[in-house]
Amino acid sequence: MLHPWLRERLSExxxxxxxxxxxxxxxxxxxxxxxxxxxxxxPFTLPDDLPPLRLLLVWDNLTGHKTPDLVVWLCQHGxxxxxxxxxxxxxxxxxxxxRVLKRRALDGQHPHSPxxxxxxxxxxxxxxxxxxxxxxxxGKRRQRRRRSYGEQIHRLGGSGACTQRPIRRNWATxxxxxxxxxxxxx
Numbered sequence: 001m002l003h004p005w006l007r008e009r010l011s012e013x014x015x016x017x018x019x020x021x022x023x024x025x026x027x028x029x030x031x032x033x034x035x036x037x038x039x040x041x042x043p044f045t046l047p048d049d050l051p052p053l054r055l056l057l058v059w060d061n062l063t064g065h066k067t068p069d070l071v072v073w074l075c076q077h078g079x080x081x082x083x084x085x086x087x088x089x090x091x092x093x094x095x096x097x098x099r100v101l102k103r104r105a106l107d108g109q110h111p112h113s114p115x116x117x118x119x120x121x122x123x124x125x126x127x128x129x130x131x132x133x134x135x136x137x138x139g140k141r142r143q144r145r146r147r148s149y150g151e152q153i154h155r156l157g158g159s160g161a162c163t164q165r166p167i168r169r170n171w172a173t174x175x176x177x178x179x180x181x182x183x184x185x186x
Contacts, residue, residue, distance in 0.1 A: 014077055020052035036080045044071055054078030
């Protein structure tokens with residue numbers, strides 16, 4: 001079952017996107033969709049009449065996210081559902097990145113609206129992408145090697161992820177630009 005609030009929210013997101021090319025070749029559309037299906041361990045059958053690809057929806061592997069009604073509705077609206085892996089250490093890394101972004105964007109700040117929070121996160125992520133921090137997984141073997149070689153590491157967000165150089169925390173990241181944008185819109 002597709003929850004009405006989910007359908008409504010996805011429809012709003014799709015409406016905010018640039019219009020899809022209506023003159024796109026149906027064969028090219030099928031190829032674009034098939035590219036995203038190629039890496040899936042359990043690809044779903046694509047309908048013959050597909051709209052142009054508009055959005056990739058990455059979400060968890062809940063049973064309700066895989067119902068035929070939901071997947072058909074997504075495909076009819078140009079949305080490819082991509083499901084996160086069920087197991088593995090990828091989640092620890094993703095959570096570490098989320099913690100770093102949250103700290104950089106929100107620590108010491110007092111947001112007044114969800115839009116302001118979103119703006120701060122976008123600015124923080126944009127700044128981080130300009131100078132990305134390489135992550136190194138820090139399992140037990142890696143810790144033993146580090147002790148034996150005297151290698152320096154810096155832990156991230158309480159998980160097994162770490163960096164080879166410290167991440168500087170900037171307490172005021174993004175606030176000034178967002179505050180200016182907020183004042184201009186009011």
